[in-house]
Amino acid sequence: MELRVRGDRAMLAGGVNAHEVDPRSLALDADLADALHEWARVASAVRRTGSGEGGDVVSRRGRQLAGRVAESLGVSVSYWDPVTDRTLVVPAPEREPVAPRASRLTRLIGSRPGVDERTPWGTGLIVAVFLGVFVIVAMLALVSTLATETTEWVGLVAALVVSAGLAPSLWLGRRLPIVRWVVLGVASGVALSWIGVLIIVF
Structure with a gap:
């Protein structure tokens, strides 16, 4: 891509x-397109005068606009300076590498930012x-006892209250x-226990 001046237009x-x-x-x-045409009109006027006055400003402005074009399009731009008749190349800006996306399990469990730690999976x-099994047994025992001693709806309400009470802490x-491992076990236990509930x- 090359930036040129033709008449009074870029x-x-x-x-x-x-x-x-x-x-x-x-x-x-x-705004960038308008700035390019405005720069081209000024550059043409400076060339017509032949005095060279303002040439440094035109050249500097042209290099700046060429850099903005390179950044917008993501390509290198050759800039033909209408005052000095020299061609300069403005390289495309380097793009920052995209960080790899965290796995679903990592997003669920979470991790401390900026800390290099090995995950104790085992x-x-x-x-x-262990906690998941414990929560399942406790939840089913609670609901079963309440459903037997009172009504099934009381057991259902108790399960809802327990689940809602644990949610903010989890x-x-x-x-x-x-x-987070405790959270994973308890959350899994609560979710699976609802099948038995x-x-x-019902």
Whole structure:
């Protein structure tokens, strides 16, 4: 891509045949396209005077606009200076690498930012499984007892109260390095216990 001046207008040339196009026809901001044409008019006026006065300002402004075009289009831009008749190349800006997306399990369990820690999968999963089984047994025992001694609806309400009461604490502790395994086990136990709760109630 090359930035040129034709008459009083700025043109961008690119492709195999170096076809010139108006900046407004490209994916550029309207303000940038207007600034390019304004710069071209000033550059043409400076060249017509032949005095060279203001040439440094025109050249500096042209390099600045070429850099903005390179940043907007993501390509290198050759800038033809209409005052000095020299061609400069403005390289495309380097794009920052995109950080890899965290896995679904990592987003669920969470991790402390900026801390290099090895995940204790073995110990953590053992704790999570133990607590999950404990919560399932406790929840089903509670609902079964209430459903037998009173009515099924009382057991259902009790299960709802327990689940709603645990939810805020589980949400707050999901990113703590050790507590997150407890959260995983308890949350899994509560979710799985609802299968038994619905069977008991209905």
